[in-house]
Amino acid sequence: MAGVLVVAEHLRGQVRPVTLELVTAAKDVGGPVTAVVIAKNPSALTGQVDVAGVDEIVTVAVEAEEFENDVYQAALEAVIAERKPDAVLLGFTVNSMDFAPAVATKLGLGYASDIFAVSSEGSSLVAQRSYYGAKVNAELEFPGKDCVMLLLRPTSWAPAEGSGSASVTEISAPSVESRARHVDFEEVEQGDVDITTAEFLLSIGRGVGEKDAIGQFEELADRMGATLSVSRPIVDAGWMTNARQVGQSGKTVKPKVYLALGISGAVQHLAGMKTAGTIIAVNTDPEAAIFNVAHYGAVADLFEVADELEKLF
Amino acid sequence: MKIVVCAKQVAMLGDEVEFTDDGRSVDTDYLEFALNEWDTFATEEALQIRERLGGEGEVVVVTAGDEDAEEAMRRCLAMGADRGVRISIEGIADRDPISVARALAQVVEKEQPDLVFCGVQSADAVQATTGVALAELLGLPRVAVVRELDYDHDAKKARVSRELEGGLIDVVEADTPAVLTIQTGINEPRYATLRAIKQAEQKEIEEVEPGDLGEPAAHVRRMFVPAKGEGAEMLNGSPEAVAQRIAEIVKERLT
Secondary structure (H helix, E strand, O other), X not given: OOOXXXXXXXXXXXXXXXXXXXXXXXXXXXXXXXXXXEEOOOHHHXXXXXXXXXXXXXXXXXXXXXXXXXXXXXXXXXXXXXXXXXXXXXXXXXXXXXXXXXXXXXXXXXXXXXXXEEEEEOOEEEEEEEEOOOOEEEEEEOXXXXXXXXXXXXXXXXXXXXXXXXXXXXXOOOOOOOOEEEEXXXXXXXXXXXXXXXXXXXXXXXXXXXXHHXXXXXXXXXXXXXXXXXXXXXXXXXXXXXXXEEOOOOEOOOOOEEEEEOOOOXXXXXXXXXXXXXXXXXXXXXXXXXXXXXXXXXXOOHHHHHHHHHHHO | OEEEEEOOEEEEEOOOOOEOOOOOOEOHHHEEEEEOHHHHHHHHHHHHHHHHOOOOOEEEEEEEEOHHHHHHHHHHHHHOOOEEEEEEOOOHHHOOHHHHHHHHHHHHHHHOOOXXXXXXXXXXXXXXXXXXXXXXXXXXXXXXXXXEEEEEOOOOEEEEEEEOHHHOEEEEEEEOXXXXXXXXXXXXOOOOOHHHHHHHOOOOEEEEOOOOOOOXXXXXXXXXXXXXXXXXXXXXXXXXXXXXXXXXXXXXXHO
């Protein structure tokens, strides 16, 4: 077995949690696990990936201060060429989306993204992902591929724990011209609300239909003693700021109670709230994915339920 | 100035599902089709850039799929795109995104565009892969998950904001021509007027045969309906009864 490469994701000096989830997933593939750290100064990060389950850490020092897709692509290609792994695992994240498909295309790897389960059948790999709004799952195979790259859905595996004692090897990569260069980071304005600390979130989604309806739910949240949060379509429409958005591109929340009105439950949304204490969902679609994670569900018109809730608080 | 928008007709599943005899895909009788939501934002962005540059230039929509997929492309044409190219592939839903990128690359390369827009992902498959794979095949720079775009046509540069997890923005300067994958919320896609929809029926859609799609990057072995977890306890009855139960649960859990 040539083993599994786990590509560490990091941002501003911190290894992202998904990296440790990849280490756990690597055990489902089988074989020695090598963590790959591509960074301007990898030695500052190797300690954070030296967890139980990692056999070796490979570092690639690059010139770019922050993530740049051409630079990371060249570095990862160099590691794959040197190690010839059976599998390469990355998080299904915005930075992975920016370079992993290019690596897989160039090297002709087996490839799939948003994978939430992996298993090894003999010498071949089987990966699971979903289609059609998570209403259907599929098992994928990679016939004829010696190396398979998988982008794994965050929060699908438990993070690896315990300290490790991996050896560190440096690999050099050719320097490349970076055609998409990092300029700056900007924080989205957060305003005065922090949905991550709220005990009770009243969360609304596409089902509210129009901007004028928002006020009614702000009032309802007030009455119920809840903080109002929203799913992505509400922010996309410009009806609320990103500060109130739950999900992968917003905030991860863990309130005692999460009351979701008119939220169908896109994977990215569920990733941000599925660990809430009690999840109550109201939606008109009985097949809405939110009911798969909810503790209580009601197939009902959210406005009718909201009107009745108003009378009770 | 030319912008190519790669658009996809996506499939949605209703309440019921049946699979094909080989168990590898969903029977199309159970699917409904629409233009991918992300691609409406990509089309709008292309149209706005052209308007900003004085209305000169062309917006070309490219799709891969069977004849029915032209319906989605007509939506883009009704919004204001000039013409379409459809790469004729049956069973596009069964193709992996890198194979689809290979089909698109052959057409996009011929167009020699200044910019190529793809949606970040498609609503039905959510691979978030085709755009960046396409850039690799074309040898072009790329930026994935673009939420803001400032294109300088003369300097051949684009300053873009990428939306990272947790709301952090990564500001990037890219050389162009480039492939950008467009995130929802970057603009407000226009509605096509009835007149525009009628006019779009007259716009040219060229049909081309796909070239070599290469070895697939993945192969679906079987599809199945996921086992429901413990599932939600369903609250039944009138809205009043549902609200009553919700109120009880909320009060109980918060104390």
